[in-house]
Amino acid sequence: MSLVEIKDLKVHYPIRSGFFNRIHDYVYAVDGVNFEIEPGQTYGLIGETGSGKTTIGRSIIGLEKITSGQILFNGKDVSTKRERKAVHYNRDVQMIFQDSLSSLNPKKRIYDIIAEPLRNFEKLSDTEEKHRVRELLDTVGLGDDDLFKYPFEFSGGQRQRIGVARAISTNPKLVIADEPVSALDLSVQAQVLNYMQEIQKQFNISYLFISHDLGVVRHMCDSMAIMHRGRFVELGTRDDIYNHPQHIYTKRLLAAIPDINVDQREDHRKHRKEVEKVFDTEQSRYYDKNGRVLPLQQISETHSVALPEDQVKGE
Numbered sequence: 001m002s003l004v005e006i007k008d009l010k011v012h013y014p015i016r017s018g019f020f021n022r023i024h025d026y027v028y029a030v031d032g033v034n035f036e037i038e039p040g041q042t043y044g045l046i047g048e049t050g051s052g053k054t055t056i057g058r059s060i061i062g063l064e065k066i067t068s069g070q071i072l073f074n075g076k077d078v079s080t081k082r083e084r085k086a087v088h089y090n091r092d093v094q095m096i097f098q099d100s101l102s103s104l105n106p107k108k109r110i111y112d113i114i115a116e117p118l119r120n121f122e123k124l125s126d127t128e129e130k131h132r133v134r135e136l137l138d139t140v141g142l143g144d145d146d147l148f149k150y151p152f153e154f155s156g157g158q159r160q161r162i163g164v165a166r167a168i169s170t171n172p173k174l175v176i177a178d179e180p181v182s183a184l185d186l187s188v189q190a191q192v193l194n195y196m197q198e199i200q201k202q203f204n205i206s207y208l209f210i211s212h213d214l215g216v217v218r219h220m221c222d223s224m225a226i227m228h229r230g231r232f233v234e235l236g237t238r239d240d241i242y243n244h245p246q247h248i249y250t251k252r253l254l255a256a257i258p259d260i261n262v263d264q265r266e267d268h269r270k271h272r273k274e275v276e277k278v279f280d281t282e283q284s285r286y287y288d289k290n291g292r293v294l295p296l297q298q299i300s301e302t303h304s305v306a307l308p309e310d311q312v313k314g315e
């Protein structure tokens with residue numbers, strides 16, 4: 001059974017205006033998405049700013065009221081607060097944020113930042129708590145001398161690792177990581193991602209990994225969805241997406257990944273230009289008359305794409 005099942009999730013925000021502050025339209029932040037996250041696996045949500053990724057993450061953890069649809073956790077409905085409470089959901093699902101400087105309380109020492117979720121959910125003695133916090137810091141490569149420092153005393157990469165340690169302190173089954181390395185230099189990104197992967201293996205955690213960067217997600221995700229205007233334009237396994245992309249939007253995001261091989265840069269530049277040209281001339285066919293992304297068509301057991309009817313062909 002999947003750990004998480006998302007069924008036709010919609011989150012629409014009302015836009016109000018005028019003297020009576022009436023609702024005159026909606027932002028379709030999330031407009032009917034379906035996906036599953038398997039135990040111990042990483043599911044990627046990829047898309048440009050404003051495509052609805054964060055809203056999905058916040059809906060799953062319960063920070064956002066959903067408009068319609070269903071969120072199942074271990075087969076149980078956790079779409080409402082009451083349902084989440086009944087299954088210890090708040091302990092089992094944690095989140096890592098992009099900006100660790102604003103998400104970690106600046107007035108608290110690292111010890112308390114990491115101990116806080118533990119205190120909410122587990123009754124540990126002082127000695128047990130100390131032992132556990134030390135163990136968690138060690139898991140992300142930080143030491144005992146760091147215990148009583150404040151967040152500002154660390155580098156961005158170290159702070160993200162502290163965020164990871166805090167998130168896993170309650171032994172969660174799912175961690176939602178919303179652009180966890182987007183604010184970091186490339187070299188530091190790899191280091192934080194490596195810790196996340198090691199921890200995943202060690203504790204069998206599932207990640208929902210949110211990113212605007214297909215390059216970053218490549219080594220992290222087992223399956224993924226490409227998001228655009230509140231919908232999925234394409235979803236599949238890593239191999240489906242990276243080796244057999246079908247939607248022009250996915251192709252364009254892939255072409256935007258910089259090529260690290262110097263001798264292939266010219267080819268890469270040409271390829272990118274070609275993809276942009278196709279995108280410009282073809283893109284209107286990929287939306288309905290209201291500018292919404294077309295319904296997904298399943299093209300293999302794992303791979304679905306929002307293709308125009310006349311382009312659907314098996315793999």
Ligand SMILES: Nc1ncnc2c1ncn2[C@@H]1O[C@H](COP(=O)(O)OP(=O)(O)O)[C@@H](O)[C@H]1O
Pocket residue numbers: 013027028029047048049050051052053054055056
């Ligand atoms: N609380 C809100 N009220 C109104 N609109 C919102 C709210 N939160 C997000 N949005 C809008 O929903 C869309 C999706 O936002 P978001 O989920 O943050 O996208 P992403 O994380 O992919 O950048 C955007 O158009 C954003 O402006």
Ligand SMILES: [Mg+2]
Pocket residue numbers: 053054055
């Ligand atoms: Mg976001």
